Amino acid sequence: xxxxxxxxxxxxxxxxxxxxxxxxxxxxxxxxxxxxxxxxxxxxxxxxxxxxxxxxxxxxxxxxxxxxxxxxxxxxxxxxxxxxxxxxxxxxxxxxxxxxxxxxxxxxxxxxxxxxxxxxxxxxxxxxxxxxxxxxxxxxxxxxxxxxxxxxxxxxxxxxxxxxxxxxxxxxxxxxxxxxxxxxxxxxxxxxxxxxxxxxxxxxxxxxxxxxxxxxxxxxxxxxxxxxxxxxxxxxxxxxxxxxxxxxxxxxxxxxxxxxxxxxxxxxxxxxxxxxxxxxxxxxxxxxxxxxxxxxxxxxxxxxxxxxxxxxxxxxxxxxxxxxxxxxxxxxxxxxxxxxxxxxxxxxxxxxxxxxxxxxxxxxxxxxxxxxxxxxxxxxxxxxxxxxxxxxxxxxxxxxxxxxxxx
Numbered sequence: 001x002x003x004x005x006x007x008x009x010x011x012x013x014x015x016x017x018x019x020x021x022x023x024x025x026x027x028x029x030x031x032x033x034x035x036x037x038x039x040x041x042x043x044x045x046x047x048x049x050x051x052x053x054x055x056x057x058x059x060x061x062x063x064x065x066x067x068x069x070x071x072x073x074x075x076x077x078x079x080x081x082x083x084x085x086x087x088x089x090x091x092x093x094x095x096x097x098x099x100x101x102x103x104x105x106x107x108x109x110x111x112x113x114x115x116x117x118x119x120x121x122x123x124x125x126x127x128x129x130x131x132x133x134x135x136x137x138x139x140x141x142x143x144x145x146x147x148x149x150x151x152x153x154x155x156x157x158x159x160x161x162x163x164x165x166x167x168x169x170x171x172x173x174x175x176x177x178x179x180x181x182x183x184x185x186x187x188x189x190x191x192x193x194x195x196x197x198x199x200x201x202x203x204x205x206x207x208x209x210x211x212x213x214x215x216x217x218x219x220x221x222x223x224x225x226x227x228x229x230x231x232x233x234x235x236x237x238x239x240x241x242x243x244x245x246x247x248x249x250x251x252x253x254x255x256x257x258x259x260x261x262x263x264x265x266x267x268x269x270x271x272x273x274x275x276x277x278x279x280x281x282x283x284x285x286x287x288x289x290x291x292x293x294x295x296x297x298x299x300x301x302x303x304x305x306x307x308x309x310x311x312x313x314x315x316x317x318x319x320x321x322x323x324x325x326x327x328x329x330x331x332x333x334x335x336x337x338x339x340x341x342x343x344x345x346x347x348x349x350x351x352x353x354x355x356x357x358x359x360x361x362x363x364x365x366x367x368x369x370x371x372x373x374x375x376x377x378x379x380x381x382x383x384x385x386x387x388x389x390x391x392x393x394x395x396x397x398x399x400x401x402x403x404x405x406x407x
Contacts, residue, residue, distance in 0.1 A: 156176035
């Protein structure tokens with residue numbers, strides 16, 4: 001009888017399993033425990049996991065990966081005074097301060113109600129400005145991550161933030177066509193600049209701190225007097241860009257501004273006269289990044305990167321392309337490495353590459369990101385290249401990797 005009862009119970013249990021899905025066993029349901037010798041367990045799965053891990057590690061050249069963000073990363077800044085301090089921001093509406101080589105330290109910088117679109121350290125490294133698509137600029141103490149003040153005014157998202165080269169004056173361009181300036185120490189609004197007709201997509205103080213240059217989706221560049229808000233020059237129409245500006249840079253002696261556009265063109269403007277002095281045509285798609293070479297360069301060069309998968313190094317003395325450097329995907333960002341002849345590019349395929357500007361060849365390519373690189377920066381001592389990606393991570397690469405190869 002007991003055997004029949006057991007069979008009935010088993011059948012009932014089987015039916016319950018079909019009806020109810022998962023069955024959870026308690027301690028009273030355990031009939032017997034069996035010791036298993038670990039040496040008898042199959043090792044195939046372990047080997048497969050090890051192979052996967054090794055394959056992943058081989059494709060990751062980074063020495064540090066920051067994974068604190070829960071969304072795509074858009075913004076990046078390296079401290080001008082602390083070679084290990086980095087700020088990142090992105091689509092999770094947060095910014096973080098963190099340190100290269102110190103995975104135990106990170107300061108979350110909350111407060112934005114939309115994506116953090118831009119970040120910038122003050123010239124002395126004391127303050128960090130974060131701009132968000134919520135139209136707000138926040139100022140933090142860079143050493144502790146403590147919020148110092150919130151600067152508002154713009155009626156739409158912040159496109160970029162910059163600091164005066166010798167003071168705690170912060171500048172921001174907005175999607176509402178305006179440009180705003182505040183005194184961060186006094187938490188005070190100073191000026192609002194009105195003149196563009198569309199998003200103010202790029203801009204900066206001149207290195208001597210006397211003027212401001214801004215570019216817009218309205219295809220114009222404006223040179224401003226920061227004290228009076230007066231527009232000194234408006235550069236627009238032939239022979240300038242036909243579509244919106246995406247990026248600009250100003251040379252070290254504050255005399256020239258180089259700008260790139262959605263129309264694939266690159267132009268250089270004399271800031272003093274407001275005249276277009278050079279038109280550089282080789283890109284066939286949107287230009288995403290432009291940079292003058294360091295002032296220490298033996299030959300005056302500029303570098304531009306575009307969605308046509310090209311980095312172009314320009315000879316500014318002759319207004320000609322010196323080298324065209326092909327990439328697998330679009331070039332999203334670039335930066336010179338310290339005062340050297342080398343520059344780094346971030347690519348939409350997730351790689352970071354280093355190029356010799358005098359020879360035009362690729363010295364080294366770093367792998368690690370699983371998706372497009374959005375921004376790159378170099379530590380103040382030029383030991384590290386930092387990149388952020390839409391794969392939700394920031395990665396750090398050592399420049400010694402390529403320096404050892406060319407030594």
